Structure formats: structure tokens, C-alpha cells
Amino acid sequence: MEDKFVEGGVCAARGYKANGVHCGLAHKVIAASNSGDETLKANLNPNAGKKNDLAAVFSEKRAAAAAVYTSNKVKGAPLIVTKRNIADGYAQAIICNSVNANTCNADGEEKAEKMCVLLADKLGIDKNDVIVASTGVIGQVLPIEPIEKGIAPLCEGLSETGNTEAVRAIMTTDTVEKECAVRFSLSGKECTLGGMLKGSGMICPNMATNLTFLTTDADISPDMLRKALSDVIQRTLNCVSVDGDMSTNDMCCVMANGAAGNPRIESENEDYGIFRAELEKVLRVLARKMAKDGEGATKLIECTVSSAPDFDTAKIVGKSVIMSNLFKAAIFGEDANVGRILCAIGYSAADVDIGKIDVDMASEAGRISVCRQGACLDFSEELAAKILRCDEIQVLISLNAGDSEATAWGCDLTYEYVKINGDYRS
Amino acid sequence: MEDKFVEGGVCAARGYKANGVHCGLAHKVIAASNSGDETLKANLNPNAGKKNDLAAVFSEKRAAAAAVYTSNKVKGAPLIVTKRNIADGYAQAIICNSVNANTCNADGEEKAEKMCVLLADKLGIDKNDVIVASTGVIGQVLPIEPIEKGIAPLCEGLSETGNTEAVRAIMTTDTVEKECAVRFSLSGKECTLGGMLKGSGMICPNMATNLTFLTTDADISPDMLRKALSDVIQRTLNCVSVDGDMSTNDMCCVMANGAAGNPRIESENEDYGIFRAELEKVLRVLARKMAKDGEGATKLIECTVSSAPDFDTAKIVGKSVIMSNLFKAAIFGEDANVGRILCAIGYSAADVDIGKIDVDMASEAGRISVCRQGACLDFSEELAAKILRCDEIQVLISLNAGDSEATAWGCDLTYEYVKINGDYRS
Numbered sequence: 001m002e003d004k005f006v007e008g009g010v011c012a013a014r015g016y017k018a019n020g021v022h023c024g025l026a027h028k029v030i031a032a033s034n035s036g037d038e039t040l041k042a043n044l045n046p047n048a049g050k051k052n053d054l055a056a057v058f059s060e061k062r063a064a065a066a067a068v069y070t071s072n073k074v075k076g077a078p079l080i081v082t083k084r085n086i087a088d089g090y091a092q093a094i095i096c097n098s099v100n101a102n103t104c105n106a107d108g109e110e111k112a113e114k115m116c117v118l119l120a121d122k123l124g125i126d127k128n129d130v131i132v133a134s135t136g137v138i139g140q141v142l143p144i145e146p147i148e149k150g151i152a153p154l155c156e157g158l159s160e161t162g163n164t165e166a167v168r169a170i171m172t173t174d175t176v177e178k179e180c181a182v183r184f185s186l187s188g189k190e191c192t193l194g195g196m197l198k199g200s201g202m203i204c205p206n207m208a209t210n211l212t213f214l215t216t217d218a219d220i221s222p223d224m225l226r227k228a229l230s231d232v233i234q235r236t237l238n239c240v241s242v243d244g245d246m247s248t249n250d251m252c253c254v255m256a257n258g259a260a261g262n263p264r265i266e267s268e269n270e271d272y273g274i275f276r277a278e279l280e281k282v283l284r285v286l287a288r289k290m291a292k293d294g295e296g297a298t299k300l301i302e303c304t305v306s307s308a309p310d311f312d313t314a315k316i317v318g319k320s321v322i323m324s325n326l327f328k329a330a331i332f333g334e335d336a337n338v339g340r341i342l343c344a345i346g347y348s349a350a351d352v353d354i355g356k357i358d359v360d361m362a363s364e365a366g367r368i369s370v371c372r373q374g375a376c377l378d379f380s381e382e383l384a385a386k387i388l389r390c391d392e393i394q395v396l397i398s399l400n401a402g403d404s405e406a407t408a409w410g411c412d413l414t415y416e417y418v419k420i421n422g423d424y425r426s
Numbered sequence: 427m428e429d430k431f432v433e434g435g436v437c438a439a440r441g442y443k444a445n446g447v448h449c450g451l452a453h454k455v456i457a458a459s460n461s462g463d464e465t466l467k468a469n470l471n472p473n474a475g476k477k478n479d480l481a482a483v484f485s486e487k488r489a490a491a492a493a494v495y496t497s498n499k500v501k502g503a504p505l506i507v508t509k510r511n512i513a514d515g516y517a518q519a520i521i522c523n524s525v526n527a528n529t530c531n532a533d534g535e536e537k538a539e540k541m542c543v544l545l546a547d548k549l550g551i552d553k554n555d556v557i558v559a560s561t562g563v564i565g566q567v568l569p570i571e572p573i574e575k576g577i578a579p580l581c582e583g584l585s586e587t588g589n590t591e592a593v594r595a596i597m598t599t600d601t602v603e604k605e606c607a608v609r610f611s612l613s614g615k616e617c618t619l620g621g622m623l624k625g626s627g628m629i630c631p632n633m634a635t636n637l638t639f640l641t642t643d644a645d646i647s648p649d650m651l652r653k654a655l656s657d658v659i660q661r662t663l664n665c666v667s668v669d670g671d672m673s674t675n676d677m678c679c680v681m682a683n684g685a686a687g688n689p690r691i692e693s694e695n696e697d698y699g700i701f702r703a704e705l706e707k708v709l710r711v712l713a714r715k716m717a718k719d720g721e722g723a724t725k726l727i728e729c730t731v732s733s734a735p736d737f738d739t740a741k742i743v744g745k746s747v748i749m750s751n752l753f754k755a756a757i758f759g760e761d762a763n764v765g766r767i768l769c770a771i772g773y774s775a776a777d778v779d780i781g782k783i784d785v786d787m788a789s790e791a792g793r794i795s796v797c798r799q800g801a802c803l804d805f806s807e808e809l810a811a812k813i814l815r816c817d818e819i820q821v822l823i824s825l826n827a828g829d830s831e832a833t834a835w836g837c838d839l840t841y842e843y844v845k846i847n848g849d850y851r852s
Contacts, residue, residue, distance in 0.1 A: 074772030074780050074800075104768050106801045138765025139802030201752065243751040245766070246773040325669040325751070326847050333848025339564025340671070342530050346500030347672040354500050374500075375532045376565030415841040421752050422759025 001185040003278060005285075009163035009179030012194030013217040015060040015259035018162035020052040020169030023150025025099040025136075025143065052169035054150045057094040057213060058123060058158050063257035065091035065131065066226035068233050070250035076101055077108025078132045079251055081116065085128050089222025091255055092129040094213055095119045096170050098198070102134040102142040103248045111142045118148060122155040131253050133211050135172055135198060138248060167196040170211055173420055174200045176293050180285040184278050186271045189262035191218040193278050195254070197286040201242060201295035201421060212237065212252035212286060218275055219258035220265040227268075228276045229254055236283035239315060239408045241323045242294035243417070254279070291322075291409035292392070296416030299331055303395040306405045313350045313399070314406035320348030321395060322410030331393060332412035336361055336384035338370040341395065356400040363390035427611040429704060431711075435589035435605030438620030439643040441486045441685035444588035446478040446595030449576025451525040451562075451569065478595035480576045483520040483639060484549060484584050489683035491517035491557065492652040494659050496676035502527055503534025504558045505677055507542065511554050515648025517681055518555040520639055521545045522596050524624070528560040528568040529674045537568045544574060548581040557679050559637050561598055561624060564674060593622040596637055599846055600626045602719050606711040610704050612697045615688035617644040619704050621680070623712040626668065626721045638663065638678035638712060644701055645684035646691040653694075654702045655680055662709035665741060665834045667749045668720035669843070680705070717748075717835035718818070722842030725757055729821040732831045739776045739825070740832035746774030747821060748836030757819060758838035762787055762810035764796040767821060782826040789816035 010018050065086045069079050085091065095115050102108050112132050120127035134142065157165070167177045181194025199210030220228075229252070237252060258264065265272050292300040303321045308314035321327060324344040330337035341359055345352060359371035365386045370379050387393070436444050491512045495505050511517065521541050528534050538558050546553035560568065583591070593603045607620025625636030646654075655678070663678060684690065691698050718726040729747045734740035747753060750770040756763035767785055771778060785797035791812045796805050813819070 072769065072772040073778065074768050101765070104765060104797070104800065104802045138763075138769060139797075140765075141804075245750055245752045245769065248765075248769050248772055324671055325843075326671045329844050329847030332844060335848065339527070339530060339566075339674075342500050343498065343564060343671065343674050346498040346674055352499070371530075371565075374530065376530050378567075413844055413847075415844050417751075418755050418758060418839055418841050418844060421755030421839075422761065 001190065003182050003184035006181045006183045006192065008181050009194050009196045010057050010166060010213055010215050011160050011163040012181035013192040013215050015217055015257045016057060016215045017158040017160055018055070018057045018166035019154055019157040019159065020055040020162070020165035021150050021154045021157065022050045022052050023054040024146040025053045025097055052165060053098045054147060054154055055096045055166040055169035056119060056154050056158060057166060057215065059092050059215065059255055059257045061257045061259065062090050062092045062129060063255035064089055064220060064222040064225050065253060065255050066222060066229045067251055067253035068229060070247055072246050072248045074104065074248040076103035076134060076249035077105065078102055078112040078134045079249065080109060081112040082131050082133065082251065085116065085130055090129060091131050092125045093119055093123055094131040096133040096211060097147065098170055098172050099136040100134060100140055100142045101136045101138045101249050104139040105141050107141065111144055114144055115147060118151045122151050133249070133251055135170065135211055135249055163196065170196065170198040172198065172200065173295050174198050174293055178286055178289040178293065180282050182278050182282055184274060186218055186262040186274060189260050191216065191260040191262060193218065193282055195282060195286065197290055199290045200293055210247055210250055214254035214282065216254065216256045217259035218256055219260060219262050220256045220275060224265050224272060225254060225256050228272070228279050232276060232280040232283055236280060236287045239319065239406065240287045240291050241319060241410050242291065288409055291411050294411035295420045296414040297411030298391065298414055299412045300392045301331055301395065301410045301412065302392065302407060303397065304405065304407045305397045305399065307398045307400050307402055308404040309402035311404045311406055313352065314404050315408065316348050316350040317345050317352065317397060317399070318406050318408030320344045322408045325413055328410065328413035331388065332414050334385060334388040336370060336388060338376050342371065342374070352399055353401065358398040358400065360396040361387055362394040362396060363387045363392060365390050427616065429608055429610035432607045432609045432618065434607050435620050435622045436483050436592060436639055436641050437586050437589040438607035439618040439641050441643055441683045442483060442641045443584040443586055444481070444483045444592035445580055445583040445585065446481040446588070446591035447576050447580045447583065448476045448478050449480040450572040451479045451523055478591060479524045480573060480580055481522045481592040481595035482545060482580050482584060483592060483641065485518050485641065485681055485683045487683045487685060488516050488518045488555060489681035490515055490646060490648040490651050491679060491681050492648060492655045493677055493679035494655060496673055498672050498674045500530065500674045502529035502560060502675035503531065504528055504538040504560045505675065506535060507538040508557050508559065508677065511542065511556055516555060517557050518551045519545055519549055520557040522559040522637060523573065524596055524598050525562040526560060526566055526568045527562045527564045527675050530565040531567050533567065537570055540570055541573060544577045548577050559675070559677055561596065561637055561675055589622065596622065596624040598624065598626065599721050600624050600719055604712055604715040604719065606708045608704050608708055610700060612644060612686070612688040612700060615686050617642065617686040617688060619644065619708055621708060621712065623716055625716045626719055636673055636676050640680035640708065642680065642682045643685035644682055645686060645688050646682045646701060650691050650698055651680060651682050654698070654705050658702060658706040658709055662706060662713045665745065665832065666713045666717050667745060667836050668717065714835055717837050720837035721846045722840040723837030724817065724840055725838045726818045727757055727821065727836045727838065728818065728833060729823065730831065730833045731823045731825065733824045733826050733828055734830040734832070735828035737830045737832055739778065740830050741834065742774050742776040743771050743778060743823060743825070744832050744834030746770045748834045751839055754836065754839035757814065758840050760811060760814040762796060762814060764802050768797065768800070778825055779827065784824040784826065786822040787813055788820040788822060789813045789818060791816050
């Protein structure tokens, strides 16, 4: 069986239910009262549209579980609790709120533990089998009452088609729901792996990225699940940057409940290779979606660095380019400013020979060479302008120094980014 | 004699003349023709207002000279030529153009050499005694004809009051002239040290910063001059960031012609200590001016990190905070978003104990505590808003882990930054 993309996100695999509700977590309203911008106030106040703010995912069977976390030294309290809960390699449910990050609060862990207890009691599972996550404003005490009130409707509404309600509940400044799922076969058994992701600002993962929840019905041991996740994260979510700001709450976790009935993966066998590749495929799609929905973004920037001596060099170069504010602003202005690309390569930590570098830019409108052997070319500005008018821009860099390759994803820097982040807390 | 600030910039010290002219270097006009923004086109086209684009500084006596350069692996051709020319520790004149960076061009060094020859011939000095610099667009061939044409009026107009014409000629997106000079005494002799700086975008020095030219009439050996410059650069220009983009053309150079007649400084004696302190004072003022005039900036952010185990830790923490796009946008929005400060400290490379950190914010309107021992406080939003309404904002971080301190300077992230950089090349 050929693998294929399917619908259903976090509910695509067998044995999972999800839901999302509006429980009424609200920002402490401050700056908005000083700001004249009514549209912004309306957009950012979750009560305005009764946006979902509490999500749950439930696996009928206890599932192998693995997660990767932000490498920020400031870690959200939910990450600490989750890490403790899945230390044994298993979990059965996820609870996640938006609006408030429950981070840098004196009572953070206590509140995160309480969220686990509330969910576990209602679902009749062990509180230590709960993955807990929060996203939103840092440094404001999380009110637990709305969650207490919301837990009943949240659990009662769990369903096999609840993925959309769930993904909406974890969104903050995201403008689109980000889901992906694939179906593939392991030793003749049909398996499914799917998930959802939120993340739009404060995005510069260095371990995982904002919040990503994956579910699969494949049978795989906790050790092998952890290994697969750690491997692919480096080539997917860790290659995304929206603004260079690494969140305190980044987490990517995956549950595998074995409902597909495939022979359990316990070593790096052929099935492991297939599973790992499918996991990478899903995370790559989600990574790209995240970059394209970067705060205020109008264009996706996809930078592929090839002919590199090794993967790390390629990744460092690619990330340096997509993270340059100057280059990001140039892409917003549809300006083929190759000097800024070379400049960003030059100040990256990668050991490269600038004199060997070739750069092309491309989109669905065409492809143009802008630099050869480190010297800028006198290219057609007309064609360049046509290429940059599209909303997905490729930057193709060849280091001419080896066989390795990496892709990094980012977005342009726009007025809207500044607007969103000038007044987010309100 | 008490030291004091004086006027005159690069001409404040005895024995120096300067000038700036409009020689007609023009951007290759591209994107502007595609853009409907006429104001922007007019602002960025140097021909529109006949802005000065070529500067020279001349010392009557051959002077000791020292410089520090960008650590970007892509280095502008002028830097390479300058480094060669002052390898012997001496120089007598500076030539600098704006509009075109003469970087990433196949004929860059040849053109930079040509600029030295043109100036040296006209002034009757050795071409190897010329410091050459360029700033502007990367990757466009530098037309030498306008410089050939401009060299006569440039040299003929050199004067002891030419500092203003000179500083205007080196500006690109700068909106104010940045000059500073101090007068002090060395062993009873009155000495003066002054200079000019340009830099507004692509500012994240890691060695020197954009272009800084200093002149002094103090007598100091090339070795001691180099030592003083290398020392203070770490505490001044290298603590500034506007956008995290480290330029390919950053250079800070100083000439010391000995016209003051003080006993020549040849060791780390008391006079050396005074000279070094005055040099730091001038560069600190210029660093602050640069940050405040960051592209599109409406507010200066001055982040002082105290009680650090060492200077480097303090500097890393301070720079991480002033470089955070999210925090910069929050300051633009006058939002006391302490979570973003802690987040930026957390992802910095500094080894700090988050649980010990205290943070205050201040301005001329007052001071407010926003975080104690790593936990956000429930502070008065009214007072915070009042503080953030000012145009110079202090962030005061105590690591409670030692006696060292560092200050980093940055600015807010605004719509205007995006606008300026979305269309700079045109």
C-alpha cells in the first residue's frame, strides 16, 4: 500500500477522540484600554468570539508516549509536569489550554497538576497518564475555575471527529488550523499517524516547537517512539523560525496506542524505518504550515541549502538566512536583496567558504540565479520581481562543498507582525 | 582639569580637517519602479536631495592608527584594503562613501584601492596611509567615476569645521548625525578625542559596528591605541543591536596624531588609563545614539544587567533581551511584557539561575518592579504604562549572582523598520 495523506488530524488514527470548548480563560486586559485599536482588541480578546480555549485528546487504550521540549532555561510549568508524567513511557490523554501559558508563576506546577487531576477524574484514568500543556501570555496567574467548569463539557463532547474543535482550542495568534495525517502500512497492517500544531509567534524551536500533538495507532515501544521523534525533530520543527524567539512552552508529543495491530516495533527494523519516514513527513508538513502562518506573514520562505559538508552546516546556514530581519523585510517588499542573504550566511556560525557559494531564488513563477561563487550577478530585476510576487518563495543555496542538505522555513517580516506583538498581552 | 564634552566631532582634536560632498553615487533603481510608494522612493534616492555621499578626514601629521572589523565571514572589500594599509600602525587620511557597500563584487578590492590612490594623489600622501570604507547596498558594482569627479571638491573643501559635512556623507538610513567629542588632560597637556558614527540598520556588531571614525591629538603608540580600542569596543559598540543583522562592512577606526604634545603613551601607565576611559566614554555615547536612531525606532531600550558572575554573562543576557523581536515589538506597543524578558533570558546562551532573577523597568517617569526571583509580579499597569510612554526605557535586571555588570542598547521594532527595509535597495 502506498502511503497517502488523509483528513482527521489528531483523530485520524484509530482509538482516539478529541474535543475543544470555550471555558472562558481571559487575558488580563491592560494595554487595550490604553490603545485606541478596537479591531485589535476584538481580535485578541478570546471572549469576543467565544473562541475555544481548552482542548483534550483521549486514547481508548493507554499509549506509548514520547515528547521533546523547549531548550529555553525558562520552562513552562506544564512541561515539567508532563515530563514527570510520561517518564514511564506511557500516557492516555492530553489537556491543553490557550490564552495563558502558566509560566513564570509561583503556583504554576500546582495548577498544571490540578489540570491533570481534573481530566483524569472525569475520564477515569490515572492522573500520571496525562500530558498537560498551556500556551498564551507568560507571567499571569492561571485561573483554575474556568477549567474546572469546562472539564465536564470538554470530556462529554469527546468524539472521533472532534479534531477541529481541539485544534481551534489550542490556537493563539494562529490564523489557520494546522493539521496533517498520513495512512501507511506496517507489515501489512494499515496504520495512521496524524496531529495538530499551534504556533505563529515566539517561534524558533530548538528542541520542539510551540505545541504539537501527534497520535498514531501504530504499535511501537516507548524507546523506539522517543528515538524516532528525537531524530526527525531536528529536520522538521527545529528548522522553523518565525521571529527568533524561542518559547518557554514549546513541546511536541506523540502517543502510539497500538490499535492498528501491527507487530510491535522494538528495534530499528524495516517497519521502524517506515514509521520514522512517515513521522518526518507529517512534521514537515506541519512545520511548513507553521512558517506560512507566522505572525503577520504574507509569504513563506523556504531555504534549501545543498552541497553542504554535513547536515548541521546546511541547517545553520538555512536558519541564519530565514531568521535575518533584513532579509525577511526585503521579502515582504518583494526585493531580491541577495546581499542580505550573503550577509546572513557570513555571520552564521557555519564554517563556509563564501567564495564558493551559489544562490538562486525561485517560486512557481520561475527561477533565477542571483549569485555565483560569492559574487552577486546582474540578474533580470523584472523576472526577480515576478518570482517574488508569489506567496511561497524558495531560496536555493549551494555551498559546493559536499553532499548534505537541509531545509529551513520562515516567513516575511511585516507591519502586521509588529502590530500583533505590540499589543498581544491585552 | 575635569574632562568635558565638546563640539566638533571628528574635527574636535587638533590637526584634523574633514569634508563631505555629493558626488552622485546612485542606487541602481529597481523595486522602486514596481512600488507605488513615492515618498519612500524620494526618501531613499540620494539624488533626490543631493545628499552628501563621499567623506574625507585628513590629519596634518601622519597618525598612529588602529581599527576593529566585523567578524562576518563576508567582509567588504574596503575592510581588506584598510587592514593592509594600517598593518604598519599608521594612517593619515580616511575616505568613505555611502550608497554602495562595495561588497560581494568581483572587482571590490581594485575599486577600494583606487579610492585610496585618488585621495592620496590629491592630498600628496602615501596611498598606503589611507583608511577606506564604504556603506550601502551590498552586491552592486561600485561606479568609480562619480568618486573620481568628486575627489577634487572633496579635498579642496577640507576644513577644521568640516565634521558636519563629513558625518552627513557617511549616513545611509540614519536620521540624525551622530558625533561626540571629549576634552581631557594627559600629564598636564590638553587632549581631545572625537568622532562620528553611522549606523541605523544591519546593526549587531560583534567586533566593531557599522562605521565609526575617531580622531585624537593625544600621542599614543599604535600598539597601545590598538589595545585601548579592542578593550573598550566590547563594552560599547559590541553591546548594541538594532536588528541582529551583523554587517559585512562594520569597522571602527581611530587615528592619533600626537598634536597635543603629551608624553607619548607607550605602556599601561596612568595616562593610558585616562585615555582608555575617555575612549570608552565617547564610544558609549555614540553606541547609545546609534541604538536610539535604529531604523524606524521610536524608543531607546537600555538594558543593564547587574549582579552577574562576570561581564560576559551580563552582556549575553542584556543583548538577548534587547534583540528579542517580541520584546522590541512590546516596547513599541508600550506593553510591560515581562514574560518576554524572562523568555529571552532563558534562551540566551548565558548560564543563569532563572529563579534568582529580579527585573525592574524604568524611565524618567519612574521605576517599577515587575519580577522577583523569576516570578512575575502583579504590578501597577497604570504606572507601567506611564513609564513606557517615554522614549528612553531602562530594563534593569539583577541576576543576584555576583558583582559584574553590562549594559546593552537596542530599540523598539516598528512598522517603519519594516517599511524602510522592505524597499531599501531601490
